[in-house]
Amino acid sequence: xxxxxxxxxxxxxxxxxxxxxxxxxxxxxxxxxxxxxxxxxxxxxxxxxxxxxxxxxxxxxxxxxxxxxxxxxxxxxxxxxxxxxxxxxxxxxxxxxxxxxxxxxxxxxxxxxxxxxxxxxxxxxxxxxxxxxxxxxxxxxxxxxxxxxxxxxxxxxxxxxxxxxxxxxxxxxxxxxxxxxxxxxxxxxxxxxxxxxxxxxxxxxxxxxxxxxxxxxxxxxxxxxxxxxxxxxxxxxxxxxxxxxxxxxxxxxxxxxxxxxxxxxxxxxxxxxxxxxxxxxxxxxxxxxxxxxxxxxxxxxxxxxxxxxxxxxxxxxxxxxxxxxxxxxxxxxxxxxxxxxxxxxxxxxxxxxxxxxxxxxxxxxxxxxxxxxxxxxxxxxxxxxxxxxxxxxxxxxxxxxxxxxxxxxxxxxxxxxxxxxxxxxxxxxxxxxxxxxxxxxxxxxxxxxxxxxxxxxxxxxxxxxxxxxxxxxxxxxxxxxxxxxxxxxxxxxxxxxxxxxxxxxxxxxxxxxxxxxxxxxxxxxxxxxxxxxxxxxxxxxxxxxxxxxxxxxxxxxxxxxxxxxxxxxxxxxxxxxxxxxxxxxxxxxxxxxxxxxxxxxxxxxxxxxxxxxxxxxxxxxxxxxxxxxxxxxxxxxxxxxxxx
Numbered sequence: 001x002x003x004x005x006x007x008x009x010x011x012x013x014x015x016x017x018x019x020x021x022x023x024x025x026x027x028x029x030x031x032x033x034x035x036x037x038x039x040x041x042x043x044x045x046x047x048x049x050x051x052x053x054x055x056x057x058x059x060x061x062x063x064x065x066x067x068x069x070x071x072x073x074x075x076x077x078x079x080x081x082x083x084x085x086x087x088x089x090x091x092x093x094x095x096x097x098x099x100x101x102x103x104x105x106x107x108x109x110x111x112x113x114x115x116x117x118x119x120x121x122x123x124x125x126x127x128x129x130x131x132x133x134x135x136x137x138x139x140x141x142x143x144x145x146x147x148x149x150x151x152x153x154x155x156x157x158x159x160x161x162x163x164x165x166x167x168x169x170x171x172x173x174x175x176x177x178x179x180x181x182x183x184x185x186x187x188x189x190x191x192x193x194x195x196x197x198x199x200x201x202x203x204x205x206x207x208x209x210x211x212x213x214x215x216x217x218x219x220x221x222x223x224x225x226x227x228x229x230x231x232x233x234x235x236x237x238x239x240x241x242x243x244x245x246x247x248x249x250x251x252x253x254x255x256x257x258x259x260x261x262x263x264x265x266x267x268x269x270x271x272x273x274x275x276x277x278x279x280x281x282x283x284x285x286x287x288x289x290x291x292x293x294x295x296x297x298x299x300x301x302x303x304x305x306x307x308x309x310x311x312x313x314x315x316x317x318x319x320x321x322x323x324x325x326x327x328x329x330x331x332x333x334x335x336x337x338x339x340x341x342x343x344x345x346x347x348x349x350x351x352x353x354x355x356x357x358x359x360x361x362x363x364x365x366x367x368x369x370x371x372x373x374x375x376x377x378x379x380x381x382x383x384x385x386x387x388x389x390x391x392x393x394x395x396x397x398x399x400x401x402x403x404x405x406x407x408x409x410x411x412x413x414x415x416x417x418x419x420x421x422x423x424x425x426x427x428x429x430x431x432x433x434x435x436x437x438x439x440x441x442x443x444x445x446x447x448x449x450x451x452x453x454x455x456x457x458x459x460x461x462x463x464x465x466x467x468x469x470x471x472x473x474x475x476x477x478x479x480x481x482x483x484x485x486x487x488x489x490x491x492x493x494x495x496x497x498x499x500x501x502x503x504x505x506x507x508x509x510x511x512x513x514x515x516x517x518x519x520x521x522x523x524x525x526x527x528x529x530x531x532x533x534x535x536x537x538x539x540x541x542x543x544x545x546x547x548x549x550x551x552x553x554x555x556x557x558x559x560x561x562x563x564x565x566x567x568x569x570x571x572x573x574x575x576x577x578x579x580x581x582x583x584x585x586x587x588x589x590x591x592x593x594x595x596x597x598x599x600x601x602x603x604x605x606x607x608x609x610x611x612x613x614x615x616x617x618x619x620x621x622x623x624x625x626x627x628x629x630x631x632x633x634x635x636x637x638x639x640x641x642x643x644x
Contacts, residue, residue, distance in 0.1 A: 036060055038307045038326070041157040042183070044235075048211030049185030053106065053158035054231045055205065056272075056307045056327035057319075080312035080324035081256070081304065083124045083168035086334065089256055089265045090303070090363075090393040092341060097170035100340040103199035104166065104175065104333065105191045106206065107183040108152035110159040112317040113138060117175075120164045120314040126171040138177040141191035143198070149181045153318025160315035161325045162205055162333045168311070169337035173201075189220040196223045200344060203336035204230040204248075205329035207240040207274075214241050214280050221247045225347040227339040231328035232299045233274030237371035237378050237386070243298050244278035249339075249352040250298035251332040252387050253305020254365055259590060260612060262412035267392060268380065269368030270306040273328060275299055275377055275386025286353035289384040292377055299389035301355050301362065301398075303331035303338075335393070342396035354399055355390050359383070360429040361398035362391035372577050397429065406435070406473040408481040414467075415486045416459050417560070422446055426453040428471040428479065441467040443487045459487040493559035496644045500553055500620070504638045505534040516547040530566040530603045530637035538624035539581060540633035542572070549636060550621040557615035559643035563587065564607045565622075566637045571597040572630035581632035582625050588618035597632040610641070 041055035061079045087094060110116075114136055121129060129135035140148055159177065166175055178195045180187035188206065195202045207230060221228050221242055229249045233240040243250040253273035259266040277293035284296065291297035304311065307326025314322055345351040355362060365388040371378035377386040384390050393399070394409075409427040416422050426448075428435050439448040445460040448469065455469075463486075470480040501512040510520050513536075521527065521537045529535040538547035555561045573580060579596030585606075586592060592608045620641060624634045 036308050040234075041154040041329075042206075043154075045183075045208035048209065049217075051107070051183045051185060051188055051206045051208045053155055053183075053206045054234050054327045054329040055154075055158040055161050055325055056234060056310075056329070057157055058307050058310055058324040058326070061324045078123065078312040078314075078322040080310050082312050083126065083171070086168050086304070086311070090338070091395045092169060092338065092393065093396070095172065096341045096396075097173040097337070100170065100201065100344075101174040101176050101199040102166045102170065102201040102203060102333070102336055102340050103178055103195035104159070104162040104203050105178050105180065105188060105195050106155055106159050106162065107180045107188060108150055108155040109148040109179050110156035110317055111151055112156070112315075113159050113163060113177060116160055116314045116316055117163050117167065120312075121167055121171070123314070124168070126167055129167065129175060135174050136177070137175070138179065139194070141178060141180045141187055141194060143178075143194045149179050151317065155183070156318040157313075157315050157323075157325070158205055158329055160319070161311075161313050161329055162203060164313050165311065165330055165333040166203070166337045169334055170340045173337060173340050185217065189217060192220045196220075196226050196228070199226075201227040201336045201340045202229070203333040204228070204242060205327075205332045207231060207233055207243055210239050210241045210244060210278060210280055212280070214245075217242075218245050218247055218281075221245045223247070224349060225345055227336060227345055227351040229332045229336040229339075231274070231332040234272045234305070234327045235274060236272060237275055237373055239276030239278050239298060240274050243274065244276070244281050244296050246281045246284045246296050247350060247352070249335060249355075250300045250389070251328060251335045252299030252302035252389050253326075253328045253331050254302050254388055254392060255306035255368065256304040256309045257589075257591070260588070262410060263363070267304075267363065267365045267388075269365060269370055269385070269387035271368070271370050273299070273302065273305055273370050273387040275370060277377070284350070284352070286350070286356045288356065289390075290376060291384060291386075297377070297386065299386065300352055301335055301390055301392065302365065302388040303334040303392050305331045335399075338393050338396055339399045342399035343401070346401045349401060351399070351401075354401065358398040358400075358429075359390045360433060361394055363394045364391040394429065405479065406471055406477065407479040408469055408471050410481040410483055413484045413486070415488065416443070417488050418459050418462055421458050422456060424455040426455065426469055426471075428453065428473075434473070436472045437469065438472075439467060439469045441465045441485075443485050462487050462489045488558055493556060493644055495556040496559060497642065499555065499561075499641045499643055500551055500639060503640050504529070504532050505536055506532045508534055513549055513551045515549045519547050519549060527568070527570070527633065527635050530568070532637075535635055535637040536622075538583065538622065538634040538636065539626040540570070540631050541626060542629065542631035543626065544628050545626045547624045548621065550619050552617060552619045553641055554617040555610065555614050555641070556643055559614050560611040561609070561614060561641060561643045562607060563592070563610050563620065563641045564605060565639040566603045566605050567595065568603045568635040569595060569597070569600040569632065570635070571600045571632035573597040573632060574600060580627045580629050583634040584621075584623045584625070586619075586621040586623065587613060588616070595634070600632070603635075603637070614643075
């Protein structure tokens with residue numbers, strides 16, 4: 001174990017899962033990246049037919065002073081994703097949904113629901129949604145405006161999150177807030193009955209453990225022609241009702257981050273997202289995918305739920321104004337609102353079947369996990385998986401009835417080098433899934449396979465081409481996309497070579513690296529260098545701790561670029577199946593890789609293609625986070641970023 005360096009920080013869990021078992025709403029915390037603290041809005045339910053909300057509030061986020069009170073400064077921006085971020089991530093229109101009503105079923109009363117909603121919508125430039133203009137309506141479980149239930153601060157946070165997410169996704173939708181007298185199944189199911197009779201879309205951000213006799217309660221969710229969504233929960237693997245009802249769209253959760261790819265975003269399975277096999281519910285006929293469950297499996301689809309990549313919410317009753325929230329309580333109303341944007345479901349349909357008929361119109365989430373049970377129930381992968389279902393919205397097509405027109409997903413502008421092999425897979429959505437591809441304007445040396453949609457070959461001539469690709473589907477016609485393709489001459493990289501200073505730390509100091517104090521060591525200090533006498537030694541205490549090594553670098557335009565380093569991981573945590581200590585490798589804001597105590601071993605070289613950052617100045621960062629359990633040491637040496 002290392003000694004001799006000071007450490008400090010907030011004590012939080014660091015495994016990415018929620019604390020399980022009963023807990024008070026005031027003290028329950030989630031595990032998250034170091035320094036992130038999250039509180040449950042509602043206590044965990046362990047009693048059959050007693051439900052808990054799944055809202056998770058970040059307690060470590062300090063909002064700008066201008067946002068501490070109302071009115072909100074128009075120049076200040078709340079922390080957390082807002083409507084424009086969510087619509088960008090999920091390729092959703094800012095119009096649509098007029099005439100649709102999304103019902104939100106929750107327990108207890110939030111006395112500030114309407115005024116808080118007005119602040120949220122004003123902050124983000126959304127049209128007003130009030131009782132006076134007929135957009136907003138709040139009723140008790142019997143549909144009456146009074147008497148309303150008793151107030152509850154925790155459920156008020158849930159209500160604020162729900163109405164804000166519906167507003168973010170479908171600003172033109174009407175909102176019906178139905179408040180149950182309590183969190184018991186009897187009260188919530190009564191509220192559910194009223195909601196389904198008065199709205200086309202119903203969101204439920206609550207649940208509890210499965211129980212004998214729940215299939216009899218399915219009558220409250222069995223509404224053909226009405227969309228009903230439910231959160232799968234925030235405790236990782238384990239079935240939750242009513243999400244496992246065969247009549248509901250079960251909504252899991254993801255971690256959502258900005259990226260430099262064509263979409264502009266990346267997603268992975270959130271470690272808290274609920275998934276599981278029902279022990280009570282029959283498998284619906286439309287869930288014709290491999291789930292490894294004999295009965296109904298959850299989730300069906302997903303959206304952002306990780307509080308570390310959470311959403312902005314305004315809450316005054318039980319809250320201090322602007323906050324950052326997460327949990328599958330965020331993803332369920334998001335998906336309900338996407339259904340509303342997609343249009344009215346068929347009167348005889350269970351809308352949960354739509355994504356299964358149009359899985360190609362979703363962003364397939366293929367990385368991350370929510371437990372150790374493997375694929376597909378706990379580990380994300382191609383196609384259906386437990387934490388994320390079939391994926392997240394890519395527009396509204398997967399949530400609409402009827403056939404979906406075929407369309408090509410643009411791969412974005414391309415760049416290649418003469419003599420370097422190309423392999424680009426094109427993707428289409430909609431139609432039958434049996435496509436025929438064609439292209440015009442491809443650079444010399446490249447060809448498109450008409451069956452697989454793969455462009456491959458070796459470019460032979462420099463220049464820029466205007467490329468158009470077309471996909472044909474026998475059922476729904478054709479779709480296409482256009483982009484430019486630039487081929488550079490060999491040797492067009494103006495300034496090739498190594499771009500990082502002091503790559504092996506052999507100066508005996510850090511510069512030009514920026515480091516946590518004391519991470520540069522020499523042979524004889526308890527570890528050894530990969531080469532030479534010096535190396536960077538991160539963490540290794542067995543105490544809550546974060547060490548960093550970072551250096552800005554400019555990658556010349558027109559160059560390919562490779563980041564390479566040697567990594568050795570020593571740990572005392574070799575018997576656990578869950579990674580606790582982590583090393584995250586980033587270039588700019590993009591995460592290249594994450595290594596944990598489970599990857600322990602001697603020096604191994606890690607190499608990443610970072611050519612996509614050519615022409616930019618970015619920072620290469622190594623961030624090592626250690627929890628309060630046994631020690632893990634991350635030893636770095638011979639770090640190079642080579643342009644060529």
